[in-house]
Amino acid sequence: MNWYVVYTKPKGEKKVAEQLNRFGINCYCPLIIKEQQWSDRKKKIQVPLFNHYVFVQLAEKDRNLVFTSPGAIRYLFWLGKHAIVKDKEIETIKEWLKDETAEISITSYQVGETIQVDSGPFLNQNAVVKEITNTHYFLILESLGCTLKIRIK
Template identity: 30%
Template sequence: MDKKWYLVCTKPQREKKLAATLSKKKIENFCPLNRIEKTERSKMRISFEPLFSSYVFVFATETEMNTIRNIDCVINFVYWLGSPVMFKEDEIETIRSFTTQFSNISLSKTRVELTGRIEAVREYHRNNTIQSDTVAVIKDCYKLLLPSMGYTLIAEKERSTNDVFNYGFEGIKMGS
Protein backbone atom coordinates (compact mmCIF):
# COMPACT_ATOMS: atom_id res chain seq x y z
CA MET A 1 0.00 0.00 0.00
CA ASP A 2 1.12 3.51 -0.82
CA LYS A 3 1.87 5.92 2.04
CA LYS A 4 0.92 9.58 1.77
CA TRP A 5 1.10 12.64 4.01
CA TYR A 6 -2.26 13.55 5.57
CA LEU A 7 -3.37 16.17 8.09
CA VAL A 8 -5.05 15.03 11.32
CA CYS A 9 -7.20 17.29 13.46
CA THR A 10 -6.65 16.75 17.20
CA LYS A 11 -8.45 17.76 20.34
CA PRO A 12 -7.20 21.12 21.66
CA GLN A 13 -3.62 21.12 22.98
CA ARG A 14 -3.06 17.42 22.21
CA GLU A 15 -0.71 17.78 19.24
CA LYS A 16 2.45 16.70 21.09
CA LYS A 17 0.64 13.84 22.79
CA LEU A 18 -0.66 12.56 19.46
CA ALA A 19 2.81 12.80 17.90
CA ALA A 20 4.27 10.77 20.79
CA THR A 21 1.49 8.15 20.52
CA LEU A 22 1.99 7.82 16.76
CA SER A 23 5.74 7.45 17.22
CA LYS A 24 5.15 4.64 19.75
CA LYS A 25 2.93 2.92 17.17
CA LYS A 26 5.74 3.41 14.60
CA ILE A 27 3.61 5.68 12.41
CA GLU A 28 5.70 8.48 10.90
CA ASN A 29 4.38 11.90 11.83
CA PHE A 30 5.37 15.54 11.88
CA CYS A 31 4.16 18.06 14.42
CA PRO A 32 5.85 21.36 13.44
CA LEU A 33 6.99 23.15 16.56
CA ASN A 34 7.48 26.88 16.82
CA ARG A 35 10.49 27.88 18.93
CA ILE A 36 9.28 30.81 21.03
CA GLU A 37 12.03 32.99 22.49
CA LYS A 38 10.94 35.30 25.30
CA THR A 39 12.94 37.48 27.65
CA GLU A 40 11.63 37.33 31.21
CA ARG A 41 13.40 39.09 34.05
CA SER A 42 16.48 39.59 31.85
CA LYS A 43 16.73 35.85 31.09
CA MET A 44 16.05 34.26 27.73
CA ARG A 45 13.38 31.57 27.95
CA ILE A 46 12.74 29.18 25.05
CA SER A 47 9.60 27.10 24.69
CA PHE A 48 8.32 24.90 21.89
CA GLU A 49 4.66 25.14 20.91
CA PRO A 50 2.83 23.47 18.01
CA LEU A 51 2.89 25.77 14.99
CA PHE A 52 -0.55 24.67 13.75
CA SER A 53 -2.85 24.33 16.72
CA SER A 54 -4.89 21.12 16.64
CA TYR A 55 -3.07 19.70 13.57
CA VAL A 56 -0.46 16.97 13.07
CA PHE A 57 0.84 15.60 9.75
CA VAL A 58 0.93 11.80 9.39
CA PHE A 59 2.61 9.62 6.76
CA ALA A 60 0.25 6.67 6.55
CA THR A 61 -1.45 4.02 4.45
CA GLU A 62 -5.22 3.66 4.28
CA THR A 63 -5.01 0.79 6.78
CA GLU A 64 -3.04 2.93 9.25
CA MET A 65 -5.62 5.71 8.85
CA ASN A 66 -8.20 3.52 10.63
CA THR A 67 -5.75 2.96 13.51
CA ILE A 68 -5.10 6.70 13.72
CA ARG A 69 -8.83 7.55 13.80
CA ASN A 70 -9.22 5.32 16.88
CA ILE A 71 -6.62 7.18 18.95
CA ASP A 72 -8.33 9.06 21.79
CA CYS A 73 -7.04 12.58 21.02
CA VAL A 74 -7.85 12.41 17.27
CA ILE A 75 -10.97 14.15 16.01
CA ASN A 76 -10.56 13.11 12.35
CA PHE A 77 -8.53 13.64 9.22
CA VAL A 78 -8.94 16.98 7.46
CA TYR A 79 -11.16 16.55 4.39
CA TRP A 80 -11.57 18.66 1.27
CA LEU A 81 -14.30 17.91 -1.27
CA GLY A 82 -15.04 14.51 0.28
CA SER A 83 -11.53 13.07 0.55
CA PRO A 84 -8.64 13.48 3.03
CA VAL A 85 -6.24 16.30 2.20
CA MET A 86 -2.87 14.96 0.99
CA PHE A 87 0.46 16.77 1.04
CA LYS A 88 3.56 16.32 -1.08
CA GLU A 89 6.86 15.34 0.51
CA ASP A 90 8.48 18.62 -0.58
CA GLU A 91 5.79 20.63 1.24
CA ILE A 92 6.50 18.76 4.48
CA GLU A 93 10.27 19.16 4.03
CA THR A 94 9.91 22.90 3.34
CA ILE A 95 7.84 23.38 6.51
CA ARG A 96 10.37 21.27 8.44
CA SER A 97 13.26 23.38 7.13
CA PHE A 98 11.48 26.68 7.86
CA THR A 99 10.61 25.70 11.45
CA THR A 100 14.19 24.51 12.01
CA GLN A 101 15.71 27.77 10.75
CA PHE A 102 13.42 30.33 12.35
CA SER A 103 11.84 31.06 15.71
CA ASN A 104 8.84 33.13 16.79
CA ILE A 105 6.93 32.19 13.63
CA SER A 106 3.46 33.66 13.21
CA LEU A 107 0.63 32.42 10.98
CA SER A 108 -1.53 34.41 8.63
CA LYS A 109 -4.58 32.93 6.90
CA THR A 110 -4.65 33.02 3.11
CA ARG A 111 -6.81 31.59 0.35
CA VAL A 112 -6.79 27.77 0.07
CA GLU A 113 -5.57 26.49 -3.31
CA LEU A 114 -5.05 22.74 -3.44
CA THR A 115 -3.40 22.98 -6.84
CA GLY A 116 -1.13 25.81 -5.73
CA ARG A 117 2.57 25.29 -4.97
CA ILE A 118 4.49 26.54 -2.01
CA GLU A 119 5.81 29.74 -3.50
CA ALA A 120 7.38 33.14 -3.09
CA VAL A 121 10.74 34.67 -3.85
CA ARG A 122 13.51 32.74 -2.11
CA GLU A 123 14.11 29.73 0.11
CA TYR A 124 16.32 29.83 3.17
CA HIS A 125 18.05 26.47 3.70
CA ARG A 126 19.76 24.99 6.75
CA ASN A 127 23.19 25.70 5.30
CA ASN A 128 22.25 29.42 5.11
CA THR A 129 22.30 29.54 1.31
CA ILE A 130 19.46 31.06 -0.65
CA GLN A 131 17.96 28.69 -3.26
CA SER A 132 14.73 27.87 -5.05
CA ASP A 133 11.50 29.88 -5.08
CA THR A 134 9.68 29.22 -1.82
CA VAL A 135 10.39 31.84 0.84
CA ALA A 136 9.86 35.55 0.24
CA VAL A 137 12.05 38.10 2.01
CA ILE A 138 9.83 41.11 2.65
CA LYS A 139 10.50 44.03 5.04
CA ASP A 140 12.84 42.25 7.46
CA CYS A 141 10.84 39.03 7.52
CA TYR A 142 10.63 35.72 5.69
CA LYS A 143 7.29 34.50 4.36
CA LEU A 144 6.51 30.93 3.40
CA LEU A 145 3.25 30.61 1.45
CA LEU A 146 1.33 27.35 1.95
CA PRO A 147 -1.61 27.57 -0.47
CA SER A 148 -2.71 23.96 0.13
CA MET A 149 -3.27 24.75 3.84
CA GLY A 150 -4.42 28.34 3.45
CA TYR A 151 -1.62 29.76 5.61
CA THR A 152 1.44 31.95 5.31
CA LEU A 153 4.26 31.39 7.82
CA ILE A 154 6.01 34.62 8.81
CA ALA A 155 9.36 34.84 10.62
CA GLU A 156 11.27 38.00 11.41
CA LYS A 157 14.83 38.23 10.17
CA GLU A 158 17.20 37.79 13.07
CA ARG A 159 19.45 40.79 13.48
CA SER A 160 23.16 40.19 13.42
CA THR A 161 25.68 42.30 15.35
CA ASN A 162 26.16 44.42 12.22
CA ASP A 163 22.42 45.08 12.03
CA VAL A 164 22.51 46.73 15.47
CA PHE A 165 24.63 49.52 14.04
CA ASN A 166 22.25 49.96 11.12
CA TYR A 167 19.31 50.64 13.46
CA GLY A 168 20.72 53.79 15.09
CA PHE A 169 22.60 52.30 18.05
CA GLU A 170 26.08 53.44 16.91
CA GLY A 171 26.81 55.30 20.16
CA ILE A 172 26.16 52.35 22.50
CA LYS A 173 29.25 50.41 23.53
CA MET A 174 28.95 46.81 24.57
CA GLY A 175 29.99 46.00 28.13
CA SER A 176 29.78 49.55 29.49
Protein backbone atom coordinates in the same frame (compact mmCIF):
# COMPACT_ATOMS: atom_id res chain seq x y z
CA MET B 1 2.29 6.24 1.39
CA ASN B 2 0.63 9.63 1.67
CA TRP B 3 0.88 12.26 4.38
CA TYR B 4 -2.49 13.16 5.89
CA VAL B 5 -3.44 15.93 8.31
CA VAL B 6 -5.09 14.93 11.59
CA TYR B 7 -7.07 17.48 13.59
CA THR B 8 -6.43 17.14 17.34
CA LYS B 9 -7.94 18.33 20.59
CA PRO B 10 -6.73 21.76 21.77
CA LYS B 11 -3.12 21.66 22.98
CA GLY B 12 -2.98 17.93 22.25
CA GLU B 13 -0.67 17.95 19.24
CA LYS B 14 2.52 16.77 20.98
CA LYS B 15 0.67 14.12 22.99
CA VAL B 16 -1.08 12.72 19.90
CA ALA B 17 2.25 12.62 18.02
CA GLU B 18 3.91 10.73 20.89
CA GLN B 19 1.06 8.22 21.14
CA LEU B 20 0.97 7.60 17.39
CA ASN B 21 4.75 7.11 17.30
CA ARG B 22 4.39 4.52 20.09
CA PHE B 23 1.80 2.70 17.95
CA GLY B 24 4.31 2.59 15.07
CA ILE B 25 2.65 5.27 12.94
CA ASN B 26 5.02 7.68 11.22
CA CYS B 27 3.90 11.16 12.25
CA TYR B 28 5.32 14.66 12.33
CA CYS B 29 4.38 17.53 14.61
CA PRO B 30 6.52 20.55 13.67
CA LEU B 31 7.59 22.45 16.79
CA ILE B 32 8.99 25.96 17.24
CA ILE B 33 10.54 27.60 20.29
CA LYS B 34 8.52 30.49 21.69
CA GLU B 35 9.28 32.74 24.62
CA GLN B 36 6.34 32.64 27.04
CA GLN B 37 5.77 35.47 29.51
CA TRP B 38 4.37 34.68 32.95
CA SER B 39 3.80 37.22 35.71
CA ASP B 40 7.08 36.32 37.42
CA ARG B 41 9.33 35.01 34.63
CA LYS B 42 9.96 34.36 30.96
CA LYS B 43 10.58 30.89 29.65
CA LYS B 44 11.31 29.38 26.24
CA ILE B 45 8.92 26.55 25.40
CA GLN B 46 8.27 24.32 22.41
CA VAL B 47 4.89 24.87 20.79
CA PRO B 48 3.39 23.34 17.64
CA LEU B 49 3.85 25.35 14.46
CA PHE B 50 0.30 24.47 13.40
CA ASN B 51 -2.30 24.53 16.18
CA HIS B 52 -4.55 21.42 16.25
CA TYR B 53 -2.68 19.65 13.41
CA VAL B 54 -0.39 16.62 13.21
CA PHE B 55 0.86 15.09 9.96
CA VAL B 56 0.70 11.30 9.64
CA GLN B 57 2.16 9.08 6.92
CA LEU B 58 0.32 5.84 6.36
CA ALA B 59 -1.44 3.74 3.76
CA GLU B 60 -5.02 4.66 2.91
CA LYS B 61 -6.31 1.37 4.34
CA ASP B 62 -4.68 2.16 7.72
CA ARG B 63 -6.17 5.64 8.16
CA ASN B 64 -8.42 4.58 11.06
CA LEU B 65 -5.38 3.61 13.17
CA VAL B 66 -4.89 7.25 14.19
CA PHE B 67 -8.05 7.11 16.27
CA THR B 68 -6.31 4.78 18.72
CA SER B 69 -5.05 8.06 20.19
CA PRO B 70 -7.86 9.69 22.19
CA GLY B 71 -6.63 13.18 21.21
CA ALA B 72 -7.12 12.62 17.46
CA ILE B 73 -10.50 13.99 16.44
CA ARG B 74 -10.75 13.76 12.65
CA TYR B 75 -8.91 14.15 9.38
CA LEU B 76 -8.66 17.46 7.58
CA PHE B 77 -10.56 17.52 4.28
CA TRP B 78 -9.91 19.56 1.15
CA LEU B 79 -12.58 19.72 -1.57
CA GLY B 80 -14.48 16.79 -0.05
CA LYS B 81 -11.46 14.45 0.10
CA HIS B 82 -8.85 13.72 2.76
CA ALA B 83 -6.20 16.45 2.53
CA ILE B 84 -2.93 14.99 1.27
CA VAL B 85 0.36 16.74 1.90
CA LYS B 86 3.23 16.09 -0.51
CA ASP B 87 6.55 14.70 0.75
CA LYS B 88 8.28 17.77 -0.67
CA GLU B 89 6.09 20.06 1.46
CA ILE B 90 6.89 18.12 4.65
CA GLU B 91 10.60 18.33 3.78
CA THR B 92 10.25 22.08 3.17
CA ILE B 93 8.75 22.54 6.64
CA LYS B 94 11.55 20.46 8.19
CA GLU B 95 14.25 22.44 6.37
CA TRP B 96 12.65 25.75 7.32
CA LEU B 97 12.58 24.79 11.00
CA LYS B 98 16.25 23.72 10.89
CA ASP B 99 17.34 27.09 9.49
CA GLU B 100 16.76 29.44 12.42
CA THR B 101 18.52 32.36 10.75
CA ALA B 102 16.49 32.38 7.54
CA GLU B 103 14.60 35.59 6.87
CA ILE B 104 12.67 36.35 3.73
CA SER B 105 12.51 39.91 2.48
CA ILE B 106 9.92 41.17 -0.01
CA THR B 107 9.19 44.70 -1.07
CA SER B 108 6.64 46.77 -2.97
CA TYR B 109 3.89 44.17 -3.23
CA GLN B 110 0.17 44.84 -3.04
CA VAL B 111 -2.47 42.92 -1.09
CA GLY B 112 -3.98 40.19 -3.27
CA GLU B 113 -0.94 39.93 -5.54
CA THR B 114 0.46 36.47 -6.27
CA ILE B 115 4.23 36.29 -5.88
CA GLN B 116 6.96 33.69 -6.10
CA VAL B 117 9.26 33.59 -3.07
CA ASP B 118 12.80 34.12 -4.34
CA SER B 119 14.88 33.21 -1.28
CA GLY B 120 14.93 31.22 1.94
CA PRO B 121 13.34 27.88 2.76
CA PHE B 122 10.22 28.57 0.68
CA LEU B 123 12.21 29.22 -2.51
CA ASN B 124 10.04 29.08 -5.66
CA GLN B 125 6.81 28.67 -3.66
CA ASN B 126 3.84 30.68 -4.92
CA ALA B 127 2.16 32.86 -2.31
CA VAL B 128 -0.63 35.42 -2.16
CA VAL B 129 -0.03 38.63 -0.21
CA LYS B 130 -2.81 38.66 2.40
CA GLU B 131 -1.84 41.66 4.54
CA ILE B 132 0.94 44.22 4.91
CA THR B 133 1.65 45.95 8.22
CA ASN B 134 4.46 48.26 9.30
CA THR B 135 6.51 45.33 10.57
CA HIS B 136 5.29 42.19 8.77
CA TYR B 137 3.98 40.68 5.57
CA PHE B 138 1.36 37.95 5.76
CA LEU B 139 1.55 35.49 2.87
CA ILE B 140 -0.74 32.60 2.04
CA LEU B 141 1.24 29.59 0.83
CA GLU B 142 -1.47 27.86 -1.19
CA SER B 143 0.46 24.62 -1.75
CA LEU B 144 0.92 24.22 2.03
CA GLY B 145 -2.45 25.68 2.96
CA CYS B 146 -1.04 28.01 5.60
CA THR B 147 -0.28 31.64 6.29
CA LEU B 148 3.31 32.77 6.65
CA LYS B 149 4.24 35.84 8.73
CA ILE B 150 7.44 37.49 7.54
CA ARG B 151 9.24 40.29 9.40
CA ILE B 152 10.14 43.32 7.29
CA LYS B 153 13.82 44.30 7.56
